[in-house]
Amino acid sequence: MSPRTVPFALLVLTLAAGCGEEFSPGEARFGVDLLVDKAVAADLSAFQLAVLPNGKERNCTEIQKQCLSLQVKANELLILRDGQGTQGRVLRFPVNLTGSGVTSQDVAIEVPVGRDYALVIEGLSQDNPPRLLGSSCNYLPEVNASRNDPILAAPMTLLSVDCNPTIGG
Known part of the structure; x- marks a missing residue:
């Protein structure tokens, strides 16, 4: 199977700054609303x-063709934090989908304030070790400490690549 865009596996990034708990100076909180078709959800174990x-230097089309773990070194990734204070270069969120038909899951991440980033969201399979089920790559031109415009994430590209997508934090 070749990579293809799957509209029903759409991932949507929306702003949640100003909501929820406090966050550290120099970081902006984003809410990520993950929308997934129930048929695809059965194979998912987590989102990474x-x-x-240097987002402008990245080719999102190429990034989505294989595991990010094969394309970058862990120390190239920015340090992120989730809503519970867990910190790492990669954040994993176990699948906890709600709804029927198209299901969703809300997660929150804190991203360092800055310019020219690329956000990569990977769907991990339930296998051990996990396989990459799909990837979404999105340009973030600017992340402000105050108000940020909502960003609509690119549709997830479904893959048939046999690689382990996990990246050590």
Whole structure:
């Protein structure tokens, strides 16, 4: 199977700054609303989120063709934090989908304030070790400490690549 865009596996990134708990100075909180078709959800175990600097230099189409773990070194990724204070270069969120038909899951991440980033969201399979089920790569031109415009994430590209997408934090 060749990579293809799957509209029903759409991932949507929306702003949640100003909501929820306090966050550290120099970081902006984003809410990520993950929308997934129930048929695809059966194979998912987790979503893995990572942010790369120098987003304009990245080719999102190429990034989505294989595991990010094969394309970058862990120390290239920005340090992120989730809503519970867990910190790492990669944040994983176990699948906890709600709804029927198209299901959703809300997660929150804190991203360092800055410019020119690429957000990569990977869907991990339930296999051990996990396989990459799909990837979404999105340009973040600017992340402000105050108000940020909502960002609509690119549709997830479904893959048939046999690679382990996990990246050590």
